[in-house]
Amino acid sequence: MDGQKIIIRKAIEADSDQLWVLMKDLAVFEHYLDDFAITPEIVRESGFRKDPPDFYCLVAENGGEIAGMLVYYFLPYTARNRPAIFLKELFVAESHRSQKIGEMLMKALYKEARENNCCQIKWTVAPWNEAGKAFYERLGASENRDWLNYEWAVD
Template identity: 70%
Template sequence: MNVTIRKAEEKDSENIWNLMKELAVFEKYSKNFAITPEIVKVSGFQKNPPDFYCFVAECNEQITGILVYYFLPYTIQNRPAIYMKELYVDENYRGHKIGEQLMNALKIEAEQNNCNQIKWTVAPWNKAGQKFYERLGATENNEWLNYEWNV
């Protein structure tokens, strides 16, 4: 299977949105999913700076995976970090190392931007996701708890 990993372009907005919607179903928050293709287009490609960046995996001219991220400009090490918000591969294309290729593209992006870390969260029930990240060499951070404050 020939897969191309590239930075997303505005023309990809609807395809990115479709995979975001699939992820919302997978992660069981589809009832709260308020993103539209137009929001993806404006937030990711028409704002300067954009609210997010995205890599896409393309196979036979079809987008089969996404990795959405943004930069955390200020850290204790006085170097930026990257926060990976979403990684999703269409279930019909899993098992072909597409997720790994997207993660490797993110690692290169981090290195090119002098980032010292890539951060993300994984649902506690997503054991397959946890195994995937550990296989890549990631470690769980048990030092901090996630909090939310809804406003």
């Protein structure tokens, strides 16, 4: 760590270019760069100019640089008659790993869920991502094997 204090905060429109870089890096890490169609302008428009936005985002800032991001959205209607949060993306830049930034972002998301009366936080993890699975289990999360994920591509 370079001595800077890491700040967890909600993303703002001015973060869009740095967020896009992290989103692209995540696409490389998760092997879907060929399908990656996001641009910095799409991040600005979808996350900050639309009302309501298509997504919400928490960032970890380290010395003015966005070191990590957590993208999420709300599932307003659930069987429990309380909203849930769906964690879409969690990514920490390689140069900022091993500083507990992922844990800080997850704790901030947990706080956001509580503040919004959410009943749970849901997400998916690639089956090959052993480090990711171990990380979530260290936080106290458990794998839900009650449901299988399906996709139906729309051309």
